[in-house]
Amino acid sequence: MPNCIFHIPYNVDPNWPSGSNIRPIKMINAFKENGYNVEVIMGYGKEREKKIKEIKNNIKNGVKYDFLYSESSTEPTLLTEKNHLPLYPFLDFGFLKYCKNHNIKIGLFYRDIHWRFSQYKKNVNIFKRLVAYIFYFYDLLKYKGLIDILYLPSKKMYEYIPIKLNCRVEELPPAFEVFTNTHSKSQESKKKELINIFYVGGVNPQLYNLEKMFSVINRENKYKLIVCCRENEWKSCSKRYEKYINDKIEIIHKKDKELDEYFNEADVVSLFLEPQEYWKFAIPVKLFTYISYGKPIICCKNTAVGEFVNDNSIGWVIDYSEDSLSLLLKQLFNNKEKIYIKNSNISKIIDNHNWKARGRKVINNLTS
The missing domain is CATH 3.40.50.2000 (Glycogen Phosphorylase B;)
Structure with missing residues (x-):
């Protein structure tokens, strides 16, 4: 050996x-x-x-x-x-x-x-x-x-x-360690009048600014957003986001296997974060957590994550604006087949x- x-x-x-x-x-x-x-x-x-x-x-x-x-x-x-x-x-x-x-x-x-x-x-x-x-x-x-x-x-x-x-x-x-493709489990959502979006990670606006995502979901009726973050971080940052909270936005504090059910329900996952200079090179662990569940990723241009997602065709890379996000979600809602095409692309890259x-x-x- x-x-x-x-x-x-x-x-x-x-x-x-x-x-x-x-x-x-x-x-x-x-x-x-x-x-x-x-x-x-x-x-x-x-x-x-x-x-x-x-x-x-x-x-x-x-x-x-x-x-x-x-x-x-x-x-x-x-x-x-x-x-x-x-x-x-x-x-x-x-x-x-x-x-x-x-x-x-x-x-x-x-x-x-x-x-x-x-x-x-x-x-x-x-x-x-x-x-x-x-x-x-x-x-x-x-x-x-x-x-x-x-x-x-x-x-x-x-x-x-x-x-x-x-x-x-x-x-x-x-x-990622284990590939848990939940594609088949989320097929039912194709029939639903709803797009489920899941985000796992920080919510401190200094680095993880989620306001534009919150704002879009707040005023639309066809989407649901679940945000999973640490409880103490949410307490310290919640005032920034509370004006957007309604029944279409849910905040949870889970970890490890507790996340499985939320990934199962998700149609897409989000790394739609303000593209500060730090994100030009940073590759967060959560990107590969998302890949491990076979979920297509929404992210932003001018980021290392966006470059990776674009190169592998495993999600959508858009401008960091409410209009761009709203337009993308509308397209996905009207043609959910786009989601399953990206999902199948994830399966092609897992061995690497x-x-x-x-x-x-x-x-x-x-x-x-």
């Missing part, structure tokens, strides 16, 4: 369903499904230090590792301890250098560049920002001398990285967008 090393410089909480925690677990399993024995380095510094010593001993004793795959934290590498102090300043990058010196190829997934955008400035005070900026730049400088392949959610994100790393750049967006395929891509990149 071939061996590889999986490294993340932080602790994963399996009970908190965020993208930064889901993805590492999926990638570990993806390497295993592709036939690899995976040595995992993760946790707080003390745990990582123990595992690194173990792997170094293995290397000294002749164990061969085909590659090292790492994923960055949304925080700077040196500030991922509970107290956010740099207590292990040489641990992670020292180990990457050790692997490089032993001719082990290194691929690193750079998770996000949120710290370069206005929402970060709005949510983090200036002192913490200045400290974080120093360490974010330090990460990039270290990557420049260590990694062979930089993986990004989309290649467009590279334009926003302030230091050019002079290495190969590849896309490695999120994926599950987690096993993501693992296979990394293996092929780093072993060829």
Whole structure:
């Protein structure tokens, strides 16, 4: 069995369903499904230090590792301890250098560049920002001398990285685990005088502005919108949306398998969000959740999501305006066959967008 090393410089909480925690677990399993024995380095510094010593001993004793795959934290590498102090300043990058010196190829997934955008400035005070900026730049400088392949959610994100790393750049967006095509279950809605739209995700207008969708649904009688979000986020943002709420808009707070019944009822799903600069490169996990249920996607032009949806013909990419959305929904209502054509296109791309395929891509990149 071939061996590889999986490294993340932080602790994963399996009970908190965020993208930064889901993805590492999926990638570990993806390497295993592709036939690899995976040595995992993760946790707080003390745990990582123990595992690194173990792997170094293995290397000294002749164990061969085909590659090292790492994923960055949304925080700077040196500030991922509970107290956010740099207590292990040489641990992670020292180990990457050790692997490089032993001719082990290194691929690193750079998770996000949120710290370069206005929402970060709005949510983090200036002192913490200045400290974080120093360490974010330090990460990039270290990557420049260590990694062979930089993986990004989309290649467009590279334009926003302030230091050019002079290495190969590849896309490695999120994926889905199980394809649950609910196409047949939603066929009944073809006979209904209704289009069911489902949205799962954030509702904070700073990044997830849903007002135009709410406004269109509010004044139409042929559509129903269900929005699933975290309860605490809805409480903090509900005043922005409450003027639109009526019996055609329902807010729920569900997760995991509780969502199945809502996807079953949905005709289409929504990523119709204001196309801020961040969305030009960001690929949210929910895009692949939608794909896993075989549901066509409504999204906006000038976004990475829109480009993906358009390239694969799995939904509709429209202007971010109430008129454009209203016109599209009217077209779908009058000809629901359009929905089922997009649905069938999703089935054609699933083998390329599950987690096993993501693992296979990394293996092929780093072993060829």
